[in-house]
Amino acid sequence: METILTINNLNKKFGNIHAVNNLSFEIKKGNVYGILGPNGSGKSTTLGIILNVVNKTSGNFSWFDGNLSTHNALKKVGAIIERPNFYPYMTAVQNLELVCKIKGITFDKIEEKLKLVNLFQRKDSKFSTYSLGMKQRLAIASALLNDPEILILDEPTNGLDPQGIHEIREIIKTIAHNGTTILLASHLLDEVEKVCTHVVVIREGVKLYSGSVDEMIASYGLFELKVDGETSKLVELLSNFEGIGTVKIEDDKIIATLSKAINAKEINNYLFKNGVILSHLVKRKPSLEQQFLTLTNNKL
Amino acid sequence: MFRLLNIEIHKLKYSKASKVLIIIYFALLTSIALIAAIKFDIGPIKFHLAEQGIFNFPYIWHLNTFLASWFKFFLLLVIVSMMANEYSNKTLKQNLIDGLSKKEFILSKFYTVILFSLISTVFVFTVSLILGYIYSDFNEFSIVTTDLEYLIAFFVKLLGFFSFGLFLGILVKRSAFAVGAMFVWFIFESFVKGMLYWKIKPNAEDIMRVFPLEAMSNLIKEPFTRFSAVKSVAKQVGEDLSKDFSVQPLDILIVLLWTSAFIYFSFLLLKKRDL
Numbered sequence: 001m002e003t004i005l006t007i008n009n010l011n012k013k014f015g016n017i018h019a020v021n022n023l024s025f026e027i028k029k030g031n032v033y034g035i036l037g038p039n040g041s042g043k044s045t046t047l048g049i050i051l052n053v054v055n056k057t058s059g060n061f062s063w064f065d066g067n068l069s070t071h072n073a074l075k076k077v078g079a080i081i082e083r084p085n086f087y088p089y090m091t092a093v094q095n096l097e098l099v100c101k102i103k104g105i106t107f108d109k110i111e112e113k114l115k116l117v118n119l120f121q122r123k124d125s126k127f128s129t130y131s132l133g134m135k136q137r138l139a140i141a142s143a144l145l146n147d148p149e150i151l152i153l154d155e156p157t158n159g160l161d162p163q164g165i166h167e168i169r170e171i172i173k174t175i176a177h178n179g180t181t182i183l184l185a186s187h188l189l190d191e192v193e194k195v196c197t198h199v200v201v202i203r204e205g206v207k208l209y210s211g212s213v214d215e216m217i218a219s220y221g222l223f224e225l226k227v228d229g230e231t232s233k234l235v236e237l238l239s240n241f242e243g244i245g246t247v248k249i250e251d252d253k254i255i256a257t258l259s260k261a262i263n264a265k266e267i268n269n270y271l272f273k274n275g276v277i278l279s280h281l282v283k284r285k286p287s288l289e290q291q292f293l294t295l296t297n298n299k300l
Numbered sequence: 301m302f303r304l305l306n307i308e309i310h311k312l313k314y315s316k317a318s319k320v321l322i323i324i325y326f327a328l329l330t331s332i333a334l335i336a337a338i339k340f341d342i343g344p345i346k347f348h349l350a351e352q353g354i355f356n357f358p359y360i361w362h363l364n365t366f367l368a369s370w371f372k373f374f375l376l377l378v379i380v381s382m383m384a385n386e387y388s389n390k391t392l393k394q395n396l397i398d399g400l401s402k403k404e405f406i407l408s409k410f411y412t413v414i415l416f417s418l419i420s421t422v423f424v425f426t427v428s429l430i431l432g433y434i435y436s437d438f439n440e441f442s443i444v445t446t447d448l449e450y451l452i453a454f455f456v457k458l459l460g461f462f463s464f465g466l467f468l469g470i471l472v473k474r475s476a477f478a479v480g481a482m483f484v485w486f487i488f489e490s491f492v493k494g495m496l497y498w499k500i501k502p503n504a505e506d507i508m509r510v511f512p513l514e515a516m517s518n519l520i521k522e523p524f525t526r527f528s529a530v531k532s533v534a535k536q537v538g539e540d541l542s543k544d545f546s547v548q549p550l551d552i553l554i555v556l557l558w559t560s561a562f563i564y565f566s567f568l569l570l571k572k573r574d575l
Contacts, residue, residue, distance in 0.1 A: 014574075051397045053575040075399035085394040090314045101307050102398045142398075 002029040003065060004150050004181055005050060010059035012045050012205075019045045021205035022059070027150065027183060032176050034192035034199045034213075035185040036292055042205040043185040044082065047154050051079055064149075075103045078143030079152035084135040088128035092119060092138055095127055099142050113141040117171060133164035140171055150181040157191065169194070193288040203296045216291055220258035223267060226280030227254075234276050241270060253280070304408035305415065307400075311382065312412070318378045325374040329423050332367050333431055354527065355435035358447035362523040362545065364428040365454040368420070369520060372458055375416055376465045380478045383409060383469030393575045406567045409466055417458035421451055453519040453547040460516050460555040460562075467562040470569050489513050515554040521545050 048054030063073030245259035
C-alpha cells in the first residue's frame with residue numbers, strides 16, 4: 001500500500017514542555033486515521049509540524065515517500081486546523097479562488113465543492129457574515145478543492161452546535177466513503193469510533209498506541225450486573241468464577257471484566273445455582289472511550 | 301513571480317480599506333499638478349507660482365520627486381496592514397497550509413512593494429513630464445532628460461521605506477503598532493543625530509548616513525534652497541548655500557543594502573516563528 005506520510009522520531013519542545021515526544025507513525029493510502037488524545041496532548045502541534053507552520057525540534061517527516069518538498073506536497077493535501085481562517089472581506093468564492101491560485105489549480109471545482117458543503121446559496125456573501133458552522137463548512141470545501149490525496153482535520157466539530165456537528169460528520173463520512181485518506185484529530189471518541197479505521201493515541205506527546213480500531217477495542221467484553229441486596233456476596237461469587245478478570249462496583253452496578261469468552265447464560269446459571277438472583281444482566285463490548293481511558297490512565 | 305504577484309493582488313483588490321488608501325495616494329500624487337494653480341492676483345502684484353520657473357526642466361525632477369515622497373505614508377499603511385492582517389486573520393497560517401512556502405510568502409509581499417514603487421515612479425514621471433512641457437522654459441530633449449537619476453532615487457527611496465514597513469509589520473504583527481514602531485525609530489534616529497551633532501560634530505554626517513531613515517531622506521535632498529529665486533535672496537542676506545544636491549550613489553547603495561536586510565530578516569523571522 002502506498003505511504004502518504006511517514007513520521008520518524010519527531011520531537012517538539014516549547015521551552016520546558018516536551019509537546020511531541022519521539023513520535024513515529026505512518027499514514028497509508030485509503031485508511032481513515034484518528035489521532036486521539038486529551039486536550040494539550042500534542043495533537044495539534046504534530047499536525048502543525050507536518051503542515052509547515054510549526055518548526056520541529058528534531059526528527060523528521062516526509063510526504064509521499066519524500067519525493068516532494070513540504071510546501072509542494074501540501075498542494076496535494078487538504079487541511080483544516082482549529083479555527084477556519086479566511087479573509088473576512090472576501091466572499092466565499094473569492095476566498096476559494098485565492099486558494100486555487102496558491103495551489104496552482106483552475107477554478108473549475110469551486111461550484112461543485114460549495115454545493116457539496118451546502119453553501120452554494122451563500123457563495124457571494126462575505127466570509128465575515130458567516131456563522132461558525134458555515135465557516136467550518138467553507139473550510140472543508142476549501143480543503144477539498146484540489147481533490148486531495150489526504151484530508152487533515154483538526155477538531156472539525158469544535159464549538160459547533162448539535163446541528164452543525166451532525167452536518168460536518170455527514171460530510172466527513174461521505175468523503176471517507178469516496179476513498180479519500182483522512183487524518184482526523186479529535187478528543188471526541190465517538191466521532192473517531194464512527195468514522196476511523198485506525199487510531200493513534202497520544203498523551204503528553206508520547207504515542208501510547210497505534211493500530212486499527214478493531215484491534216484496540218478487541219477484548220472478551222464485560223458484564224454489567226445488578227442485584228437487590230446481597231451485593232458483597234455477588235462480588236465474591238464473581239471473583240471466584242474462572243474467566244472473570246476484575247470486578248468493580250460502579251454506582252449501583254457491578255462491572256465484571258472478562259479474561260476469556262463467557263456467555264451470559266453461563267454466568268446467569270452459575271449465580272442462580274449459588275442462590276443469587278439478578279435483577280439486571282448485560283454483556284457489553286467495551287467502547288473506544290473505555291479503552292482510551294484505560295490506555296491513558298494506565299501508563300502514568 | 302507573476303503567480304506570487306497575482307496572489308497578492310487578489311488579496312488587495314477585494315479589500316476596501318486598501319483600495320481607498322491606494323486611490324487617495326495616487327490622487328495626492330496627481331495633486332502636485334495643483335501647485336500650478338497657485339496664483340495671487342492682488343491688484344498690481346501678479347504672482348503665478350508655475351510661471352516662476354519651479355517647473356523648469358531639469359529642476360522639476362528634483363522638486364516633484366521630493367514632494368511626491370511625502371505621500372508615501374499612505375501607501376505605508378496599505379503595506380503594513382497587508383502584512384499585519386495576515387497575522388491577525390491567521391490567514392498566513394492558512395496560506396502556508398495551502399501550499400505557499402514561507403519564502404514565497406515573503407517574496408509575494410516584496411514583489412508587491414516593487415510594483416507599488418515602480419507604478420509610483422512611472423506616475424510621478426508622467427505627471428512631471430506633462431507639467432514640464434506645459435510650464436518649462438526649456439523643452440530641449442537633452443535638458444528634459446538631465447537629472448533623471450532623481451527618479452531612480454525616488455524608486456529606491458520608496459522601495460527601502462516600504463520594505464522597512466513590511467519588516468515592522470512582520471515583527472510586531474499589528475498594523476497600528478507597526479506604524480508606531482516606525483515613528484519610534486524615527487525619534488530614535490533624530491535623537492542619535494542630535495547627540496552626534498552635539499558631541500562629535502565633524503563625523504556626525506558620515507555616521508548618520510548609514511541609518512535607514514536618514515539614508516532614505518539623503519537620497520533626495522530638499523530642493524527649495526536650490527531654486528534660483530531663493531538663492532538670490534540668500535545671497536543678499538549673505539548666506540552660503542553652495543550645497544551638493546545631486547543623488548549620491550553611496551546613498552543608493554546604503555538604502556539597497558537596508559532593503560535586502562529588511563526582506564531577509566522578515567524571512568528569518570517568519571522561518572523561526574511557530575504560528
